[in-house]
Structure formats: structure tokens, C-alpha cells
Amino acid sequence: MTILLIIALVAAMGATAYVLVRGVIAMASGKDNGAKQQEWMRKRVFYQGIAIAIVAVILLFAKGAQS
Template structure:
């Protein structure tokens, strides 16, 4: 169970980094992103960060239950 949670958190962290880098590159290139598109990138990043934090909390709960 812990291995699965660790794999999930690594995936969530990678997704967060991907969305962050992709959003920054898109905004820096100036390829005509409007405010709506920029907000969508920000919402996706916040969503993936929230998932990663929830998984960390779940790992702590699982690890604390075994102690």
C-alpha cells in the first residue's frame, strides 16, 4: 500500500512540474495566451499540488497507523 502511495505522489509531483513548466513556457513565449488560458494553467497546477498534498497526508496517516 505504501509503495502505491509513493508512486502516486511521484506521479502527482511530476504532473505538477510538467504543468508548471508548460504554463511558464507558454506565457513566456507570448504565443497569444489570453487571461483565460493562463488561469486554466494555474488551476491545473493548483489541482495537482492539492492532490500531491493529499497523498502526503495519506502516507503520514498510513505510516502513523503502523507505528
């Protein structure tokens, strides 16, 4: 189960990094309007939230395994 959570965490971190880079590139190029840039920001925050939730679950499992 822990291996599956770690794989999910790496995927969420990768998605966060991808969306962050795409958003920065879009902002730097000036092609996208403000609404599109906000959409990239919302996606990044969403994937970061998923990654944080997975880390919390991993820590809960780790704490339970110690007891």
C-alpha cells in the same frame, strides 16, 4: 499499499512540475491569452492539492504503523 501511494505521489509531483513548466513557457512566449494562463494555473493547483492529499495519507499510514 505504501508503495502504491508513493508511486501516485511521484506521478502527482511529476504532473505538477509538467503543468508548471508548460504554464511558465506559455506565459513567457506570450502566445496564450489570460484565460489559457489561468487554466494552467488551475491545473497546477489541482495537481498540487492531489499531491498534498497523498502526502497526508502516507503520513497517516506511517503514524498508524508506529502504534
